[in-house]
Amino acid sequence: MSERPTDLTPPAGTTARTLLLLKLLAEARGDVSIKELSLRTNLPPSTLHRLLQLLLEGGMASFDADHKRYGIGPEFLRVAALVGARRSIADSARPHLEQITATTGETSCLIAYVRPRQVVTAVVIVNSPHPLQYKTELFTDHTLLLGATGQSILAFLPDEEREQALSGLGSETLDRLSGIPDRAAYVARLDRFRAQGYAITQSETIEGAVGIGAPVFDHGARVVASICVTVPKIRFTPEIEDRVVRALRPEAALLSAELGHRP
Numbered sequence: 001m002s003e004r005p006t007d008l009t010p011p012a013g014t015t016a017r018t019l020l021l022l023k024l025l026a027e028a029r030g031d032v033s034i035k036e037l038s039l040r041t042n043l044p045p046s047t048l049h050r051l052l053q054l055l056l057e058g059g060m061a062s063f064d065a066d067h068k069r070y071g072i073g074p075e076f077l078r079v080a081a082l083v084g085a086r087r088s089i090a091d092s093a094r095p096h097l098e099q100i101t102a103t104t105g106e107t108s109c110l111i112a113y114v115r116p117r118q119v120v121t122a123v124v125i126v127n128s129p130h131p132l133q134y135k136t137e138l139f140t141d142h143t144l145l146l147g148a149t150g151q152s153i154l155a156f157l158p159d160e161e162r163e164q165a166l167s168g169l170g171s172e173t174l175d176r177l178s179g180i181p182d183r184a185a186y187v188a189r190l191d192r193f194r195a196q197g198y199a200i201t202q203s204e205t206i207e208g209a210v211g212i213g214a215p216v217f218d219h220g221a222r223v224v225a226s227i228c229v230t231v232p233k234i235r236f237t238p239e240i241e242d243r244v245v246r247a248l249r250p251e252a253a254l255l256s257a258e259l260g261h262r263p
Contacts, residue, residue: 018054031067106130125138
């Protein structure tokens with residue numbers, strides 16, 4: 001865990017702060033000290049001691065008394081194992097990604113939508129066999145506003161939820177978008193993505209890369225994820241776009257059906 005201070009505003013309330021600590025303990029590469037947690041959370045050590053004591057009592061955290069460091073506890077590991085044993089959307093998605101990559105020769109990934117925070121994160125990747133390919137980090141938050149990874153979900157959100165996400169659209173984001181001068185043009189492009197059933201962007205999150213993404217829906221017709229394909233711009237052609245879309249959209253629809261979606 002980095003010891004760099006953060007600008008994070010700590011959440012209010014014991015429950016939210018305890019959940020934040022669990023998240024940090026799970027993401028840390030090894031045990032962590034009170035000082036490290038304080039830097040990451042902007043919470044005083046006295047508050048952290050109290051919250052960590054709650055986690056220790058429930059077995060969700062562990063404490064190394066010799067080194068004064070905290071880590072995940074046995075009950076946390078037990079619960080994580082129970083959840084991991086279930087078949088998840090990631091498990092269901094992998095055969096579809098493998099089919100897409102086999103058909104197109106390009107890297108494909110499952111992008112999950114983290115609805116409470118309105119961010120997206122890659123959870124499964126099947127890499128291209130080509131030497132020239134782009135690496136995508138798993139379980140790293142990304143904005144909805146840039147790239148096919150975000151906009152293949154954003155374009156298909158209910159209007160109110162989409163408007164909430166668009167409140168973060170400022171000049172800094174628009175400056176990264178070629179040919180999209182203002183909010184009206186951005187929204188028009190989202191509407192076009194929604195009408196055609198997929199999003200396509202160039203060099204918005206990875207320089208020199210073209211992203212194409214199609215939404216995945218659950219049984220309640222809510223978009224919960226997308227399947228995205230990344231193609232180096234140097235070998236991208238209209239024929240490649242057509243091949244990717246013809247492979248991508250049916251597999252996204254099949255995954256949606258497995259989640260109970262009925263068009």
